[in-house]
Amino acid sequence: MIDPVITALLAIFAVPFIGAFLVGLDRKLTARMQSRIGPPLLQPIYDVIKLLHKEPIVVNRVQIIYAGLHLIFMVLCVVLLALGQDMLMALFILAFSTISLILGGMSVRSPYSRIGSQREIMQMLSYEPILILMLVGIYLINDSFMARDILASGKPLLLSLPLIFPAFLMVMAIKLQKSPFDFSTSHHGHQEIIKGITLEYSGPFLAILEITHWYEIFLLFFIITMFWATSIPVGLLIAAVCFFCEILLDNIMARLTWPWMLRFMWTVALGLAVTNVLWLYI
Amino acid sequence: MNCREKSPWIVHFNCNSCNGCDIEFLACLTPIYDVERFGIVHVGNPKHADILVVSGAVNHRNVRVLKNVYEQMPSPKAVVALGACGATGGIMADCYNVLGGVNQVIPVDVLVPGCPPRPEAIMDGILQAARLLNVHQKDRHAGAEVRLTLQPVSEPEKV
Numbered sequence: 001m002i003d004p005v006i007t008a009l010l011a012i013f014a015v016p017f018i019g020a021f022l023v024g025l026d027r028k029l030t031a032r033m034q035s036r037i038g039p040p041l042l043q044p045i046y047d048v049i050k051l052l053h054k055e056p057i058v059v060n061r062v063q064i065i066y067a068g069l070h071l072i073f074m075v076l077c078v079v080l081l082a083l084g085q086d087m088l089m090a091l092f093i094l095a096f097s098t099i100s101l102i103l104g105g106m107s108v109r110s111p112y113s114r115i116g117s118q119r120e121i122m123q124m125l126s127y128e129p130i131l132i133l134m135l136v137g138i139y140l141i142n143d144s145f146m147a148r149d150i151l152a153s154g155k156p157l158l159l160s161l162p163l164i165f166p167a168f169l170m171v172m173a174i175k176l177q178k179s180p181f182d183f184s185t186s187h188h189g190h191q192e193i194i195k196g197i198t199l200e201y202s203g204p205f206l207a208i209l210e211i212t213h214w215y216e217i218f219l220l221f222f223i224i225t226m227f228w229a230t231s232i233p234v235g236l237l238i239a240a241v242c243f244f245c246e247i248l249l250d251n252i253m254a255r256l257t258w259p260w261m262l263r264f265m266w267t268v269a270l271g272l273a274v275t276n277v278l279w280l281y282i
Numbered sequence: 283m284n285c286r287e288k289s290p291w292i293v294h295f296n297c298n299s300c301n302g303c304d305i306e307f308l309a310c311l312t313p314i315y316d317v318e319r320f321g322i323v324h325v326g327n328p329k330h331a332d333i334l335v336v337s338g339a340v341n342h343r344n345v346r347v348l349k350n351v352y353e354q355m356p357s358p359k360a361v362v363a364l365g366a367c368g369a370t371g372g373i374m375a376d377c378y379n380v381l382g383g384v385n386q387v388i389p390v391d392v393l394v395p396g397c398p399p400r401p402e403a404i405m406d407g408i409l410q411a412a413r414l415l416n417v418h419q420k421d422r423h424a425g426a427e428v429r430l431t432l433q434p435v436s437e438p439e440k441v
Contacts (some may be wrong), residue, residue, distance in 0.1 A: 195331030
């Protein structure tokens, strides 16, 4: 067993680089799918270093505090999961992180920023029930919310949660800002209202949001790998295939409206998750 | 710092252009030219941008907006003026409402000639401006940043 301090330090300092690499890979793959050459693999790191060296323009101090909280809660969530702590707690901290982002967008007077925040609320409303049901399912199998007890039943979670897994993939598409679910922010459409929530952040503060996104991507990868925790290479392979499918989905789908997303998530995804939980309960 | 050259984010402002330059500029974003391979991202928000790309001749109506967009960009920043109109006012130069080229209002770093300029020339201009960002950053530390000190533009006379 590795020392928990070392694990925590690794989670804090190594994770953003893995996240940045995944974002770079995402941009490269997207470009190849659109028959473009695409930016270098390290492009996200160039972007963030450039942003950190730009002039800081502060709209109001509260917004900057919320950007910081967004990052801190996300790091805390990654550290908690890496240390094998309570997953329910990690999920609530993740929600806190997103709420900080929403409040940051709401704290300025720009209507675009507020519309972006409202869209983020809708996204949260869509995916939070599914994440909770996922943890309920894990609890029914393992009798524990602790991440370190993920192997308690001795067999991979995916075999017991076959319907929650696709529902989680939909949540992952929302969190990764992929079409057709990219309403509050997206990697594309920089001129559109979907960029509203980041509108008033500039320079180093935009870099904070970008770094937080790197942690977030790693977190999603971590959870996907947990579905096959008995063998880490198989788990990583599943995560890589899922990541590729998300990028493919992003490139073949158009962006739809938020009422569609809410309806879809609360019928199809929630239906899958509830069916799985009922099946486990009976 | 090298990262600044590798990730120039641009914001495009159309100062009453005939759309010729704009269409050639947008062609740069297509898969044929693919500016993203240089790390160039077309952001719609001056607060995220490093380089302001202006097309068209400045007139009394949009001079206020152009200055506002320029001032909202965080330093270091650079300006690229597209086409003959962006440089001097072009065929619009003698119009009653036209002030002239973009450099009458904000400091321009790179002029891309042509009517309209080719996408290759536009990409080259943007990358040259990206290299100038480092120079601007040094100037900023030396306290020699270019501010909007050009003569105030007179309001059009009311008829």
